[in-house]
Structure formats: C-alpha cells, structure tokens
Amino acid sequence: MTTPMTWWLATVGLVVGLLVVDFVIAARKPHHVGMREATIWSIFYITVAIVFGVVFWQVHGGDSGTEYFAGYIVEKSLSVDNLFVFVIIMTKFAVPDELQQRVLLFGIALALVMRGIFIAVGSVAISAFSWMFVIFGLFLIYTAVQLARHRNEDPDADNAVLRWVQRTLPSTPEYHGTRLTIREGGRRLVTPLFVVFIAIASVDLVFALDSIPAVFGITKDPFIVFAANAFALLGLRALYFLVHGLLEKLVYLSVGLSVILGFIGVKMILAFLHEDVSKAIPHVPTPISLGFILLVLVVTTVASLLRVRSHPEEKAHAGRVFGGDQHRQSERPE
Numbered sequence: 001m002t003t004p005m006t007w008w009l010a011t012v013g014l015v016v017g018l019l020v021v022d023f024v025i026a027a028r029k030p031h032h033v034g035m036r037e038a039t040i041w042s043i044f045y046i047t048v049a050i051v052f053g054v055v056f057w058q059v060h061g062g063d064s065g066t067e068y069f070a071g072y073i074v075e076k077s078l079s080v081d082n083l084f085v086f087v088i089i090m091t092k093f094a095v096p097d098e099l100q101q102r103v104l105l106f107g108i109a110l111a112l113v114m115r116g117i118f119i120a121v122g123s124v125a126i127s128a129f130s131w132m133f134v135i136f137g138l139f140l141i142y143t144a145v146q147l148a149r150h151r152n153e154d155p156d157a158d159n160a161v162l163r164w165v166q167r168t169l170p171s172t173p174e175y176h177g178t179r180l181t182i183r184e185g186g187r188r189l190v191t192p193l194f195v196v197f198i199a200i201a202s203v204d205l206v207f208a209l210d211s212i213p214a215v216f217g218i219t220k221d222p223f224i225v226f227a228a229n230a231f232a233l234l235g236l237r238a239l240y241f242l243v244h245g246l247l248e249k250l251v252y253l254s255v256g257l258s259v260i261l262g263f264i265g266v267k268m269i270l271a272f273l274h275e276d277v278s279k280a281i282p283h284v285p286t287p288i289s290l291g292f293i294l295l296v297l298v299v300t301t302v303a304s305l306l307r308v309r310s311h312p313e314e315k316a317h318a319g320r321v322f323g324g325d326q327h328r329q330s331e332r333p334e
Contacts, residue, residue: 007223011230015231018045022105022234022237035241038238040238042235053065053072064219066287066290068224069290070219070290071224071225073294074228075232075233077297078214079233081207081253083239086107089196089203090103093195093196099177102178103200106197107203111204114208115211115226122213126216136216137213137217137265139210140213140264143261147255147257147261148255169194170189171189171190172184174191174192176193179193180197213268215228249305250301250304252307253304256297260293263293263296271283
C-alpha cells in the first residue's frame with residue numbers, strides 16, 4: 001500500500017506538534033513529575049495512538065490497521081526496555097528531578113530522528129534486496145538470544161563514546177541548571193548534563209538498531225513503521241515517571257521481549273522464503289502475530305508480578321548488550 005502524501009504530512013505535523021507541546025511543558029518550569037501528572041499524560045498519548053489507529057484502520061482497511069497496532073505494541077514493549085537503561089543513566093549521573101524531563105525529551109527527539117533515518121534506509125534496502133529480510137531476521141534472533149542470556153544482568157551505563165568524551169573534554173563535577181557548558185577559569189567546560197545527553201544518544205542508537213528491523217517484520221509499509229515508532233516514543237517521557245517504581249517488578253520482561261523478537265525474526269525469514277523460494281513455506285498472518293505478541297506480553301506481566309509477590313527480593317534487569325560490550329553485573333547506586 002502506498003500511503004498518500006497528505007497522511008505523511010498530517011502525521012508528521014501531529015507528531016511534531018505533540019513533541020513541541022512536551023518541550024513547552026518541560027521548559028515552562030522544570031519540576032518533579034508526580035504520579036498524577038504522569039498518569040494523565042500516559043493515558044493521553046495512548047489514547048492518541050489508539051484513535052490514530054482506528055481512523056487509519058477505517059480509511060486504509062483492516063490489514064493495514066492490524067499492522068499498525070501490531071507494530072505499535074511491539075515498539076511500545078521495546079520502549080519499556082529503553083526505560084531500564086534510562087533509569088540507570090539517570091541514577092549513575094545523579095540527574096536532578098527537575099532536569100529529568102529535559103533529558104527524556106532530548107532522548108525522544110533524537111530517537112525520532114535516528115529512527116526516521118533507519119526507516120528510510122531499511123525501506124530502500126528491503127525494496128532493492130528482498131534477502132535483507134533474512135539479514136534483519138537473523139539480527140533479531142541474535143538480539144533475542146542476547147536478551148535471554150543476559151536477562152539477569154544490568155547494562156553498563158558506560159560505552160566507548162561516553163568514555164572518550166569523559167577522557168577528552170574538560171568537565172565540571174556539578175550541574176549548572178540546564179546549561180551544557182560553562183566558562184570557568186578562562187576554560188570552556190562541559191557539565192554533567194552534556195555527558196548525560198551523550199549517554200542517552202548512545203542508547204537511542206543501540207535501540208534503533210533492533211526496533212526498526214522488528215517493526216519491519218510486521219509490515220513493509222514505511223508509513224506504518226514510522227507511525228508505530230513515533231506514537232510509541234511520544235509517550236516515553238510520561239511513561240518513565242509513571243512506571244519508574246514498577247520497572248523492577250517486571251522480572252520476566254527480557255524473556256518476553258526475547259520471545260517476541262525471536263518470533264518476528266523467524267517470521268521475517270519465513271516471509272522471504274514464502275515469496276522467493278516456495279509458496280509451500282508457511283506465511284504468518286499479521287492478526288496471528290498480533291495475538292501472539294499480546295499473549296506473550298500478558299503472560300510475561302502476570303508471571304513477573306506473581307514471581308515478585310512470592311520473591312520480593314528479586315529485581316528486573318534490562319538484559320541487553322549495550323554499546324557493544326556485554327553487560328557487567330553491577331549494583332545499583334544507593
């Protein structure tokens with residue numbers, strides 16, 4: 001399906017408008033976001049995503065609508081995994097409460113830009129080379145195995161780029177409001193907020209590398225890929241403050257995500273074989289994919305809550321390869 005340009009313009013305009021609203025709210029007066037505010041904004045963004053999906057379904061048909069909702073749910077699930085690493089970065093660098101909103105908004109805006117680039121590149125690659133489905137599928141299966149292997153380990157908030165920045169650029173140990181650099185003793189110094197932005201940017205890059213292939217496993221339509229990613233990311237700021245204290249209870253989240261990514265990886269490989277090798281090879285319809293993904297998420301959530309209820313000492317971990325290094329077991333800062 002070729003999505004009309006009017007849909008692209010309207011959707012991009014809506015996403016940019018919502019992002020601007022978020023920036024205005026965060027910039028108006030930096031403050032700690034309470035549970036009530038986070039809940040209201042989370043419900044708002046989820047409602048916007050659902051209303052968009054319903055309208056899209058009615059205009060473009062059930063197949064496209066199902067692909068959108070399946071892609072949105074996959075991306076929303078992966079965004080929760082993002083939050084684990086965001087929490088660790090915020091804790092490691094002791095980001096003040098009043099600055100956390102701005103850090104998150106920077107991360108969301110940069111993630112949208114990065115994913116937009118990956119969507120364009122991925123769409124062209126898949127159109128030109130159908131075997132890219134096999135590459136993407138194998139990459140998702142590899143990611144799924146890594147998630148399962150390292151599910152009991154916290155990711156290290158350091159990576160090569162971040163360590164280079166900390167070694168190379170002179171910095172100040174304390175925050176200076178929202179400033180990224182200051183002049184002190186005749187020298188230009190970066191603040192910890194600048195270093196945090198570098199860390200968040202690195203995270204965005206890592207997560208874009210597997211989230212885009214994952215949603216391409218649901219649909220080949222670049223518009224649906226973009227919309228699912230955009231609406232899943234827009235609510236990330238509010239979701240962070242809403243589930244901050246609940247993340248550690250999702251002890252089986254990495255297992256659930258590994259199953260979902262592995263399933264999508266196999267689905268992509270089967271889709272290539274079905275189209276290019278033999279029609280006898282089974283094709284997994286999108287409604288079945290959507291039902292399977294929802295089932296895995298429900299089972300994962302229920303199993304996690306039951307496990308934590310009987311073993312309250314257990315905590316969830318992101319369980320992801322970060323910055324090219326395997327996770328190292330580390331204690332959370334007190």
